[in-house]
Amino acid sequence: MIKLLIGKGLEADMKKETFSISEFAKSTGVSVRTLHYYDEKNILKPKRDEHTGHRVYEQEDMIQLHKIMTMKFLGMSLDEIKAYMQANTFDLSFIDTLRLQESKLIKDREQIDIALDAIQRTVYLLENEKEVDHAVLISLLASMQNEKKQEELAKGIIKDDVMKKMFPQTAKEKMIFEQGLLTFYKRVRKHFGKSADDPEVQQMLDDFYRLILEVVGMDSLKELTDIFSLNIEDKENEERIEAYIQEIERLVPSPITEEEEAWLGQITTDYMGPLWDEEEGEN
Amino acid sequence: MIKLLIGKGLEADMKKETFSISEFAKSTGVSVRTLHYYDEKNILKPKRDEHTGHRVYEQEDMIQLHKIMTMKFLGMSLDEIKAYMQANTFDLSFIDTLRLQESKLIKDREQIDIALDAIQRTVYLLENEKEVDHAVLISLLASMQNEKKQEELAKGIIKDDVMKKMFPQTAKEKMIFEQGLLTFYKRVRKHFGKSADDPEVQQMLDDFYRLILEVVGMDSLKELTDIFSLNIEDKENEERIEAYIQEIERLVPSPITEEEEAWLGQITTDYMGPLWDEEEGEN
DNA sequence: CATATCACCTCACGTTACGTCAGGCGCAAG
DNA sequence: CTTGCGCCTGACGTAACGTGAGGTGATATG
Numbered sequence: 001m002i003k004l005l006i007g008k009g010l011e012a013d014m015k016k017e018t019f020s021i022s023e024f025a026k027s028t029g030v031s032v033r034t035l036h037y038y039d040e041k042n043i044l045k046p047k048r049d050e051h052t053g054h055r056v057y058e059q060e061d062m063i064q065l066h067k068i069m070t071m072k073f074l075g076m077s078l079d080e081i082k083a084y085m086q087a088n089t090f091d092l093s094f095i096d097t098l099r100l101q102e103s104k105l106i107k108d109r110e111q112i113d114i115a116l117d118a119i120q121r122t123v124y125l126l127e128n129e130k131e132v133d134h135a136v137l138i139s140l141l142a143s144m145q146n147e148k149k150q151e152e153l154a155k156g157i158i159k160d161d162v163m164k165k166m167f168p169q170t171a172k173e174k175m176i177f178e179q180g181l182l183t184f185y186k187r188v189r190k191h192f193g194k195s196a197d198d199p200e201v202q203q204m205l206d207d208f209y210r211l212i213l214e215v216v217g218m219d220s221l222k223e224l225t226d227i228f229s230l231n232i233e234d235k236e237n238e239e240r241i242e243a244y245i246q247e248i249e250r251l252v253p254s255p256i257t258e259e260e261e262a263w264l265g266q267i268t269t270d271y272m273g274p275l276w277d278e279e280e281g282e283n
Numbered sequence: 284m285i286k287l288l289i290g291k292g293l294e295a296d297m298k299k300e301t302f303s304i305s306e307f308a309k310s311t312g313v314s315v316r317t318l319h320y321y322d323e324k325n326i327l328k329p330k331r332d333e334h335t336g337h338r339v340y341e342q343e344d345m346i347q348l349h350k351i352m353t354m355k356f357l358g359m360s361l362d363e364i365k366a367y368m369q370a371n372t373f374d375l376s377f378i379d380t381l382r383l384q385e386s387k388l389i390k391d392r393e394q395i396d397i398a399l400d401a402i403q404r405t406v407y408l409l410e411n412e413k414e415v416d417h418a419v420l421i422s423l424l425a426s427m428q429n430e431k432k433q434e435e436l437a438k439g440i441i442k443d444d445v446m447k448k449m450f451p452q453t454a455k456e457k458m459i460f461e462q463g464l465l466t467f468y469k470r471v472r473k474h475f476g477k478s479a480d481d482p483e484v485q486q487m488l489d490d491f492y493r494l495i496l497e498v499v500g501m502d503s504l505k506e507l508t509d510i511f512s513l514n515i516e517d518k519e520n521e522e523r524i525e526a527y528i529q530e531i532e533r534l535v536p537s538p539i540t541e542e543e544e545a546w547l548g549q550i551t552t553d554y555m556g557p558l559w560d561e562e563e564g565e566n
Numbered sequence: 567c568a569t570a571t572c573a574c575c576t577c578a579c580g581t582t583a584c585g586t587c588a589g590g591c592g593c594a595a596g
Numbered sequence: 597c598t599t600g601c602g603c604c605t606g607a608c609g610t611a612a613c614g615t616g617a618g619g620t621g622a623t624a625t626g
Contacts, residue, residue, distance in 0.1 A: 022573070027533060036576090037613055052621065054574055059541075063418065066536040070424045074398055078612070090420055095409050102402045105395050112392045115357055119385045126378050135346065137373055141353045250310060253349040305602070319605090320584060335592065337603055361583070 017058060021046075024057040028065055043068060043082050075101050118144035125178055136185045139255035140178055146251050157237075157244055158227065165220035173215055180211040185255055192260050196270035205271055300341060307340040311348055326351060326365050358384050401427035408461060419468045422538035423461055429534050440520075440527055441510065448503035456498055463494040468538055475543050479553035488554055 024046075025032045038044040039055065044064055047056045064085070071081045076097070084094070118141055125140070126132060143150070151167060158166065168174045187204045194201050212221065227241070254261060307329075308315045321327040322338065327347050330339045347368070354364045359380070367377070401424055408423070409415060426433070434450055441449065451457045470487045477484050496504065510524070537544060 020573075029533070031613080032574095033613060033615085041612095052574075053576095054621095063421075063536055066425055067417065067421050070421050070428065073428050074402060074424070087417075089414050089416055090409065091414055092409075095406055098402050098406050098409075102399060102406075105399050105402070109392055109395045109399075112388050112395070116385060116388050116392070119357060119381050119388070123378055123381050123385070126373065126375075126381075131372050131374055133372055134350065134370075138346075138350050138353050141357070142349060145353065145356050250312070253346055303602080314584080315603095316585060317583080324583095335603075336605095 019057040021055045021057065024061070028062065028069075030065065030069070038065075038068065038078075041078060041082070043078060043085065074098070075105060114145065114147075121175060121178060124175060125182060128179065129182060132182065133185070133189070133255075135253075136182060136255040139253055140181070142252045149251065150248065153244055153247055157240055159223075162220050162223050165217050166224070168215050177211065177215050180208075184208050184211070188256055188260055188264060192263055194267075196267040201267055202271060205268065209272070302340040304338045304340065307344070311345065311352075313348070313352070321348075321351065321361075324361060324365070326361060326368065357381070358388060397428065397430075404458065404461060407458060408465060411462065412465060415465065416468070416472070416538075418536075419465060419538040422536055423464065425535045432534060433531065436527055436530055440523055442506075445503050445506050448500050449507070451498050460494065460498050463491070467491050467494070471539055471543055471547060475546055477550075479550040484550055485554060488551065492555070 019027065021032055021035055025035060035044070035055070035057075039046065044061060046061050047058070048054065049056055067085065068078075068081055071084065072078075076084075080097070084090075084097075121144060122137065122141060125137075147167075151163070154163060154166065168177045184204065184207070187200075191198065191201050191204060196202070216224070256264070302310065304315055304318055308318060318327070318338070318340075322329065327344060329344050330341070331337065332339055350368065351361075351364055354367065355361075359367075363380070367373075367380075404427060405420065405424060408420075430450075434446070437446060437449065451460045467487065467490070470483075474481065474484050474487060479485070499507070539547070
């Protein structure tokens with residue numbers, strides 16, 4: 001910007017007109033190899049010294065190289081750049097190219113944002129836990145990786161108002177939930193095989209139940225269990241739910257073994273079942 | 284998330300334990316070639332059918348693949364992933380890896396943001412101008428590309444309060460300024476060679492002067508000209524300014540030829556010079 | 567004058583994470 | 597018997613250079 005205010009033309013110090021490749025490289029900041037490469041690929045072909053065969057760069061090449069660097073900065077490939085290097089003005093088609101670049105970059109940025117979020121949440125968990133099982137962490141990360149996809153899938157089978165309560169919304173909620181899940185899985189590993197009478201097992205289930213309630217809320221939980229309870233009255237709906245579960249399983253691997261899952265299902269019905277039946281009875 | 288609430292272990296439908304490569308590919312969403320590649324690189328080596336030599340994937344491989352996909356999603360290379368695939372728990376060193384990834388991603392995102400901003404401003408300019416000279420646009424883009432670097436360089440030689448006024452701050456200011464520069468350069472091209480007496484030339488300079496004032500402000504402009512006017516009293520300072528100009532020239536190529544620059548300098552002194560002298564005389 | 571160094575040249579392979587053929591095998595159906 | 601399917605291995609292509617290896621003309625030094 002400033003430069004424009006100066007009018008350095010006054011000095012008129014006609015600088016050295018030509019550069020050797022290393023001088024040119026230094027003054028432009030690109031590597032010698034890159035200049036070789038651009039020459040080889042017919043993107044920037046400087047004159048040659050007839051006798052020595054050395055490349056001789058001039059001011060004009062400087063301008064060309066600036067073009068190249070600029071278009072690279074916009075995210076274009078050298079092939080695209082080569083195509084645009086011919087013409088001397090940018091016209092409307094260049095706008096389209098820019099627009100295309102724009103949407104590409106926006107997509108990239110979204111991916112990066114998701115990954116960053118996942119990383120930050122993971123770092124937080126690791127800092128508190130010191131050591132975490134592979135499977136559990138992978139499961140969580142996979143879950144973060146496609147939170148959006150999961151929500152969209154869920155939209156197909158769950159009503160909007162329930163949806164809003166179903167997924168942890170704030171960053172804090174998410175962290176609490178994930179933290180809770182981690183400790184829960186640890187305890188699953190630890191107590192696996194014990195009976196539903198065991199107090200530690202009961203404590204584990206209580207804590208887990210409370211965690212879910214904390215995030216989801218009682219009424220939403222009711223609705224959820226209604227949806228997923230196998231009251232098979234609606235064939236079509238059941239198929240949709242089945243497909244949904246399949247897809248989620250593909251996206252998010254289970255952090256525990258099938259045996260552990262089975263055991264968990266067993267003790268849950270053993271322990272919680274009576275409670276739920278009681279509540280049902282109240283209606 | 285939901286899946287955890289279901290306890291599908293109840294169904295206990297021990298699914299098919301093994302997959303052919305194409306089944307495995309379909310159910311995980313990765314390509315067959317990728318699976319071949321991971322095998323070849325010892326990242327995921329499934330069992331083989333003794334007789335046919337076909338790869339036989341199991342549930343365990345599904346878990347492994349999920350690990351791989353997750354770590355890839357975090358931006359790690361397959362080499363890094365291979366290293367982490369050995370251990371079965373993530374420990375503190377993994378936090379470091381994540382932190383490193385994090386800063387890498389943040390850098391990437393910053394680059395993207397800068398490029399996006401430049402693209403959007405360029406699209407705006409192109410939409411209004413329909414056709415723009417290569418050199419001018421490149422110059423503008425190069426300028427956008429390292430706005431931050433330019434500001435930092437300027438900090439070395441210009442006082443903070445002037446700084447704040449020197450660079451266009453808001454998006455709107457930037458757009459006005461860039462738009463004005465574009466038309467200014469067009470007119471430079473058009474009128475190149477004419478004398479300072481020419482009314483069109485004078486109009487051009489007036490408009491340009493007004494544009495600068497609009498963005499920079501009168502008092503700051505005074506200070507700027509003071510800094511850059513060749514009142515050589517301070518050797519050291521002069522060298523700093525010289526180095527600054529050099530660096531800016533390296534970063535931002537001039538959008539006009541040296542002849543045009545020289546002409547511009549000439550008519551500026553011819554036309555503006557007297558005016559400035561008058562003002563000086565007032566002090 | 568011989569030689570060491572320098573800057574340059576070309577040629578060519580390595581990198582990442584696969585995509586894309588090409589040629590060949592065993593197995594089932596028509 | 598042939599056709600086709602699904603699988604196998606091997607090998608080359610991709611983007612944008614990085615990194616040597618080996619050779620040449622010009623200059624600096626002993």
